[in-house]
Amino acid sequence: MPKDLVSMKDIAKEETEAIIDTALSFKDVLRRDIKKVPALRGKTVVNLFFEPSTRTKTSFELAEKRLSTDVINFSVSSSSVVKGESLLDTVRTIEAYGIDYLVIRHASAGVPHFISRITKASVVNAGDGINEHPTQALLDAVTIKEKKGTIAGLEVAIVGDILHSRVARSNVYCLMKLGARVRLVGPPTLIPLNPPSGVKVFYNMDEGMRGADVVMMLRIQLERMGKSFFPSTKEFFKYWGLSAERLAMANKDALVMHPGPMNRGIEIASEVADCPQSVILEQVTNGIAVRMAVIYMLQG
Amino acid sequence: MIKELLSKQDIERIISRIAHEIIEKNKGPEKLCLVGIQRGGVHLARRLASKITAIEGVEVPVGSLDISLYRDDISFRKKHPVVRRTDIPFDISEKVIILIDDVLFTGRSIRAALDALMDFGRPAQIQLAVIIDRGHRELPIRADYVGKNIPTAKNENIEVQLEEEAVEEKVILSSGE
Numbered sequence: 090m091p092k093d094l095v096s097m098k099d100i101a102k103e104e105t106e107a108i109i110d111t112a113l114s115f116k117d118v119l120r121r122d123i124k125k126v127p128a129l130r131g132k133t134v135v136n137l138f139f140e141p142s143t144r145t146k147t148s149f150e151l152a153e154k155r156l157s158t159d160v161i162n163f164s165v166s167s168s169s170v171v172k173g174e175s176l177l178d179t180v181r182t183i184e185a186y187g188i189d190y191l192v193i194r195h196a197s198a199g200v201p202h203f204i205s206r207i208t209k210a211s212v213v214n215a216g217d218g219i220n221e222h223p224t225q226a227l228l229d230a231v232t233i234k235e236k237k238g239t240i241a242g243l244e245v246a247i248v249g250d251i252l253h254s255r256v257a258r259s260n261v262y263c264l265m266k267l268g269a270r271v272r273l274v275g276p277p278t279l280i281p282l283n284p285p286s287g288v289k290v291f292y293n294m295d296e297g298m299r300g301a302d303v304v305m306m307l308r309i310q311l312e313r314m315g316k317s318f319f320p321s322t323k324e325f326f327k328y329w330g331l332s333a334e335r336l337a338m339a340n341k342d343a344l345v346m347h348p349g350p351m352n353r354g355i356e357i358a359s360e361v362a363d364c365p366q367s368v369i370l371e372q373v374t375n376g377i378a379v380r381m382a383v384i385y386m387l388q389g
Numbered sequence: 390m391i392k393e394l395l396s397k398q399d400i401e402r403i404i405s406r407i408a409h410e411i412i413e414k415n416k417g418p419e420k421l422c423l424v425g426i427q428r429g430g431v432h433l434a435r436r437l438a439s440k441i442t443a444i445e446g447v448e449v450p451v452g453s454l455d456i457s458l459y460r461d462d463i464s465f466r467k468k469h470p471v472v473r474r475t476d477i478p479f480d481i482s483e484k485v486i487i488l489i490d491d492v493l494f495t496g497r498s499i500r501a502a503l504d505a506l507m508d509f510g511r512p513a514q515i516q517l518a519v520i521i522d523r524g525h526r527e528l529p530i531r532a533d534y535v536g537k538n539i540p541t542a543k544n545e546n547i548e549v550q551l552e553e554e555a556v557e558e559k560v561i562l563s564s565g566e
Contacts, residue, residue, distance in 0.1 A: 090468070107471075114455065114472040123508040126458035128469075385458075388467055 090386045093205040093212040097223045097262035105230070105266055111382040112231045112375065118155065119378060128385060129156040134190040135183050138215070139165045142194055144349055144373070145215050145225075149192050152380035158190070176200070177207065184208050190384060193217070211387040213380075219253050219313065225348050226259035228379040230267060232372050233303055236344055241268030246297050246339070248274040249307035249329055249356050252281055253314065256348045257307055261285060272297055275329055278318040294329050298338040305346045306331050306357050322355045332358045336366065344368050394539060394547070395560035400520065403536035404433070407518055408440035410534050411487055418445045420485045420513065426502050427455045427473040429491035432553040433520065437489065452477035454488075459501035475505070482510040487534075491549035493519040496530035521560060523547050 090104055100108075118126055134153045138146055146162070153160045163183065174182075183191065192213045193201045198220030205212035216222040233240055245264055251257045251273050264271050265287060272289040273280055274297030284290055291297030298304065309325065319325045326332075336345065345357075345367040353359045362369060395403070412418055418441050425434030431453040438451045454477065457463075457470040488502055499517060506515065518534035523541040539562070541547060546563045550556045 111472050114474050117475050118458070121508065122510075126508075127504070128458040128463055131464060382472075385469055385472070388469075 090388050092388055093201075093214075094223050094383050094387060095201045095205050095212060095214045096221050097226050097259045097266070100223070100266075102266050105227070105263060108227055108379070108382050108386060109231050109234055111386060112227070112379040113235070115155075115378040115381040115385075116375070118381070119374065125155050125157060127157050129158045129189075132156075132158045132189040133161065133187065134158045134192060134384070135161045135163055135186075135188050135210075136192045136215075137163045137179075137183065137194070139193075139195040139200070140216070142215070145194065145376075148373070148376040149213075149215060149224075149380050152377045152384060153190075153192075155377070156381055156384060158384070161186075161188075176204070180204050180208055184210060190387070211384075213383060213387070216255055218255065219258075220255050221259045221262075222255040222348075223259045223263075224376070224380055224383060225256045226263035227383065228372055228376040229260055229305065229346060229348075230263055231375045231379055232346065232368050233269075233344065235371070235375070236368060237302065240264065243269045243302040244272065244300050244340075245269045245303040245305060246272045246274050246291075246301040247305045247307065248294070248297065248331065250279045250309050250318075251275050251307065252279045252318075253310040254307045257305075260305065261288060272301070274298075276319055276325075294335060295338055298335055301339040301343055303344045303346060304331060304336065304339055306351075308348065308350065309352055309356055322352075326355055326358075330354075330356055330358060331361050333361055333364070336361055336364075342366065346372060349373070390564050392562045393559050394521075394562050395537065397552075397558040400536075400549075400551075400558060400560065403520060404436050404440055407534045407536065408437050408444060411437070411516075411518070412441060412445060414516075414533070415485055418447050418449055420483075421487060422450045422452065422479060422481060422484045422512075423487045423489060424452045424454050424477065424481075424502075424506065426488065426490045426498065427453060427475075428554070429549050429551060430454075430489045432551045433491060433518075434487075434489045437487070437518070450479045452479065454502055454505055456498055456501040456505055459505045461497060461501065477509055480510060481506065481512045483513050486512045486515045487518055488515055489518045491520050491551075492547050493517070493522045493530075493532050493535075494525055494547075496526045496528035499530050500528050520549050521547055 191210045194215040198218035201214035274291045423434040425431035438449045455473040455475045457472045516533040519532045520536040522535045552558045
């Protein structure tokens, strides 16, 4: 296992499978009355979040505490970054505290990669701009494996705002590595011009649903859109939203996934989000288990 | 050099004897729960349980315990040990737990297992059963049921091979040069 988890591209197939299996073992820990193990006692984690985040940060923090690490949260509003300190100096200062893990979220792609090269601590990418969000891809893989038994050979449709989605990017790398067949479904304005080879692109939602075993919806990231990529949210739902009728076109028992936070009525119908095929809340639980596995397995 | 210490038949006899000893010492199987330490101990726990059932005609709950997350050497190792499943699907409070491992050596695994078990509740008692006790304890720990005491040198290796792992069943001693 490498020192850092920055990109799903850096993790070999065997390592990805080992993380998934270990996450399932950690899930056992989360079901107990005492949900904490002494594994990483004496180790320190700094959560360095340059971008607002509630759920990912909470998930990482819980995972870290369940492993008995000491946790320090360093968020941009309360740090000296606003006083003009450079990224390099911020990291050097934090490293001088004597820490073992750095979990980083930043609005710019490549920041976790840059930091992983200048620090001895293990770096975990918690989302960098529109680039990658590897732990989300891993928790999605755990959820699919748990529900479907296997990932190889499944048809996975990733739907919506692919262009701005670090979740989609990491998922494409992760799922293809594990042998799934991946399709990107969305309007041409929101699908990258050069998708990785082997990925099928559908500009028609109904066609994209046919034969899908997993439907992975993405959040419309209005905050990352400088200009208009579609006429209105109402129109988006009409053509690209996951309604009950559209879900019925996918394979029977197809899983419905969403990384959250959901925009009900824009990318996903409320009734679909709460239907029996939806595993959205399981994704949240698996997120803690997967982050425990990643932190436990990285080699500093 | 590799030496066979116990055959498949020897192992079967040991399990049979220990099953009787467990029932005798605890005056019946009523409060018993068996917990095997991953991996060898898990197979042995299942066998002991079916043996006890065959003798007494009652089902005894069986669980598996992974101790990697409780080890005391975890921060000294570069590569952290593989975490296997822990599955204890019953309440251990007020029960007599028979903890089962294949080989008792330094006692550190047992210390870790005791800590792990305590996170599941407060058992009335914990007893330890092992197939081989090879000595060299580093902690004040002893077994209640021992298959065979085998004095060893510290650099030697003892391996309990079980059918469940798809190998020929035997206990072997190999000298580590």
